[in-house]
Amino acid sequence: MANVTLRNVRKAYPNGFEAIKGVDVDVADGQFCVLVGPSGCGKSTLLRMVAGLETISSGEIDIGGRIVNQVEPAERDIAMVFQNYALYPHMSVYNNMAYGLRNRRMPQPEIDTRVQEAARILELGAMLDRKPGQLSGGQRQRVAMGRAIVRQPKVFLFDEPLSNLDAKLRIAMRVEIRKLQRRLNTTSIYVTHDQLEAMTLADILVVMNGGQVEQVGNPLDIYQKPATTFVASFIGAPPMNLMPLSADELKSQLAGDSRINDAGILGIRPEDFVVSNETVAGGIALGLTVEAIERVGAETFIYGTRERDVQGVAANPGELPPGEVLVRIPGAIGPAIGERIRAIAAPDKLHLFTADGRQRVGP
Numbered sequence: 001m002a003n004v005t006l007r008n009v010r011k012a013y014p015n016g017f018e019a020i021k022g023v024d025v026d027v028a029d030g031q032f033c034v035l036v037g038p039s040g041c042g043k044s045t046l047l048r049m050v051a052g053l054e055t056i057s058s059g060e061i062d063i064g065g066r067i068v069n070q071v072e073p074a075e076r077d078i079a080m081v082f083q084n085y086a087l088y089p090h091m092s093v094y095n096n097m098a099y100g101l102r103n104r105r106m107p108q109p110e111i112d113t114r115v116q117e118a119a120r121i122l123e124l125g126a127m128l129d130r131k132p133g134q135l136s137g138g139q140r141q142r143v144a145m146g147r148a149i150v151r152q153p154k155v156f157l158f159d160e161p162l163s164n165l166d167a168k169l170r171i172a173m174r175v176e177i178r179k180l181q182r183r184l185n186t187t188s189i190y191v192t193h194d195q196l197e198a199m200t201l202a203d204i205l206v207v208m209n210g211g212q213v214e215q216v217g218n219p220l221d222i223y224q225k226p227a228t229t230f231v232a233s234f235i236g237a238p239p240m241n242l243m244p245l246s247a248d249e250l251k252s253q254l255a256g257d258s259r260i261n262d263a264g265i266l267g268i269r270p271e272d273f274v275v276s277n278e279t280v281a282g283g284i285a286l287g288l289t290v291e292a293i294e295r296v297g298a299e300t301f302i303y304g305t306r307e308r309d310v311q312g313v314a315a316n317p318g319e320l321p322p323g324e325v326l327v328r329i330p331g332a333i334g335p336a337i338g339e340r341i342r343a344i345a346a347p348d349k350l351h352l353f354t355a356d357g358r359q360r361v362g363p
C-alpha cells in the first residue's frame with residue numbers, strides 16, 4: 001500500500017503542446033482518487049505519467065515515499081487497467097491472469113494461489129479454462145481486473161475501464177469496482193469523463209480542465225460548493241443553470257445579499273427550484289414560460305424561458321441558451337407547455353461566482 005503525490009507536474013509533448021500545466025494531487029494510502037474532466041483535458045497523460053509510460057517535463061511524482069520520476073514502469077509497483085483491455089485471445093482466462101506473474105518468474109504454486117484468489121473475488125472461478133472469445137464484455141473486463149489484482153500492486157491505475165461496456169453493465173461494474181477497492185484497500189487512481197461515475201466512485205475527486213486542476217475535494221463538497229462555473233456545470237447532471245447578473249432584475253432581488261458586490265454570475269441547480277407562488281425571503285423567484293417538458297417517470301424536467309430578460313445581457317456561460325432555465329421536479333406531474341410558472345430557490349441554494357466564472361463568491 002502507498003500514497004501517491006504529484007507536485008507541480010507538467011507535461012509538454014515533443015510538438016510543444018503543453019498538456020499538463022502544473023498539477024498537484026495528494027492521494028492518501030488506500031484512497032480511491034478519481035480524475036474527471038472533458039475529453040482532451042489531460043487525464044490519460046497524467047495517469048500515464050504516474051505509470052511511467054510518459055516522461056514528465058517537470059515536477060515530481062512520489063509513490064509510497066519514493067520519487068519515481070526516473071523509475072521504470074515495471075519497477076513502480078503499479079498495475080493499470082485500460083479501456084481497451086486487450087486480453088490474449090488464444091490464452092485461457094487462467095493464463096491471461098498468470099501471464100504477467102510467469103514473466104516475473106514467480107514460482108508456480110504462488111501464481112496458482114494468486115490466480116485462484118483473484119478468480120474467487122471476481123467470480124471467474126468457473127471460467128478459468130475459457131478463452132476471452134467465450135466471455136461476455138463484463139466478464140472480459142473482470143479478467144482484465146484480475147490481471148491487475150494478481151500483481152498485488154501498491155497502486156491501481158484505471159483509464160476509463162468501463163467506456164466500452166453498455167450502460168447497464170457499466171453501472172454494475174462500477175459498483176463491483178468500488179466494492180473490490182474497499183475490500184483490497186489498494187490506493188487507486190481512476191480516470192473518467194463521466195461525472196456520475198466520478199461522483200459515485202471517488203473518495204477524493206479531482207476535476208480537471210485544460211491541463212489544470214479546477215477543484216479537488218470530497219465529491220459531495222464539490223457538488224455543494226463548486227469553486228468555478230466550469231465545475232458547476234461539469235459536476236451534476238443536468239448542469240447547473242448559470243445566469244449573468246449584469247444590468248439584470250436578478251440583481252435587485254439579491255440586493256440584501258452581501259455577496260452581490262463581487263458577483264457577476266448566479267447559479268442554481270435544476271433540482272434546487274420549487275415551483276410555487278409563495279414568496280421567498282432572500283431567495284430568487286423566476287417568472288418562466290414553459291417551452292418544453294420531459295417526463296422521465298420519477299421526475300420531470302421543465303425547460304422555461306425567463307420572462308423579463310433585459311436586452312444586452314451577456315450570453316449564458318452555462319450550457320443552456322441565454323434566458324433558458326431548467327427546472328427539475330420530482331414526480332410525473334407538472335405544468336403544460338405555454339403555461340407561466342414561478343420557480344423559486346431558497347437563499348442557501350444560490351451559488352454566486354465572479355463575472356469571469358473563475359471564482360466562487362462567498363461560502
Ligand SMILES: Nc1ncnc2c1ncn2[C@@H]1O[C@H](COP(=O)(O)OP(=O)(O)O)[C@@H](O)[C@H]1O
Nearest residue numbers: 013015017019038039040041042043044045046
Ligand atoms: N503524443 C502526443 N503528442 C501531442 N499531443 C498529445 C499527445 N498525446 C495527447 N496529446 C494531447 O494532449 C491533450 C490531453 O490528452 P489526453 O491526456 O489523452 O486527454 P484525456 O485523457 O483527458 O482525454 C489532448 O489535447 C491531446 O490531443
Ligand SMILES: [Mg+2]
Nearest residue numbers: 043044045159
Ligand atoms: Mg483519455
